[in-house]
Amino acid sequence: MLVRFDYPGTLEGLLDEFFAPAVQTSFQGYPAIDVAEHENEWTVVAELPGVKKEDLKIKFENGVLTISGERKPYELPQDARIWLNEMRVRQFSRSISLGAEVDADRISAELQNGMLKVVVPKAEYARPRTIEVK
Amino acid sequence: MSLIRWNPTRELTGWTNDLFNMQREINRVFDNFFRGGVLADESFGLSYWTPAVDITELDNEYVVKVELPGVSKDDVKITLESNILTIRGEKKQEKEAKEGNYHRIERSYGSFQRSFTLPTTVKNDKIDAVYKDGILTITLPKAEEAKPKQIEVKVK
Numbered sequence: 001m002l003v004r005f006d007y008p009g010t011l012e013g014l015l016d017e018f019f020a021p022a023v024q025t026s027f028q029g030y031p032a033i034d035v036a037e038h039e040n041e042w043t044v045v046a047e048l049p050g051v052k053k054e055d056l057k058i059k060f061e062n063g064v065l066t067i068s069g070e071r072k073p074y075e076l077p078q079d080a081r082i083w084l085n086e087m088r089v090r091q092f093s094r095s096i097s098l099g100a101e102v103d104a105d106r107i108s109a110e111l112q113n114g115m116l117k118v119v120v121p122k123a124e125y126a127r128p129r130t131i132e133v134k
Numbered sequence: 135m136s137l138i139r140w141n142p143t144r145e146l147t148g149w150t151n152d153l154f155n156m157q158r159e160i161n162r163v164f165d166n167f168f169r170g171g172v173l174a175d176e177s178f179g180l181s182y183w184t185p186a187v188d189i190t191e192l193d194n195e196y197v198v199k200v201e202l203p204g205v206s207k208d209d210v211k212i213t214l215e216s217n218i219l220t221i222r223g224e225k226k227q228e229k230e231a232k233e234g235n236y237h238r239i240e241r242s243y244g245s246f247q248r249s250f251t252l253p254t255t256v257k258n259d260k261i262d263a264v265y266k267d268g269i270l271t272i273t274l275p276k277a278e279e280a281k282p283k284q285i286e287v288k289v290k
Contacts, residue, residue, distance in 0.1 A: 034239050043234065047204065050201070080190045083191060
């Protein structure tokens, strides 16, 4: 009966949409993600506990990064008695629009301790630069 | 009386927090009701966030799984006190992540705590915990007297 209440995915999410319209994501709570912009790259961190590398798909197309996949259920003996089952998510998909000014060939991803970190380098021409005055 | 500048964001955050706690309290009441209060979650009001938990009972042991992505295992503490299992800890934000301009923060940080009353006694010294792929798995073997016994009854 316990339904996971996704606090950041709801009202906070709405506020985010309102205050930071620069980054658009699909309005869906799972997985929870942090999106940060750095000088030379974007970093997207998603929480994916129990997801195996081979069950994860990362795609970048038309400026949109999509993280999707499946969390396979763990094995249990047939006579197991389930007292509590809150880890319910099986399929998931999330899209984040980062714009086209990125170096799509150099996107890298790492999965560790149930956290996926995707680094999306900005295109050379989109990086900030200082112009020297002669 | 001084004038305090109204901050809509702060007020809304407080409001969602209340809502969050209320939701949890409702869940807790319903849970206890349906379970007959055997496995009560006593965590209400102590956490900033609530990790999802699975609890399964096998013939010889209980298996408790907790979703803790990005939590360092040094920041997790597991205790068992008169059949009450408590998992508490803290999820810290990565140092490198503190820099940068955030467009979206959905992950929850800070302390968490969950407690469960186990229906039967367990072997205190045989409890095992493993952290892998962001999931903490705690195995608690049942004490001998709590295991199901098969008794053969001869029919005369």
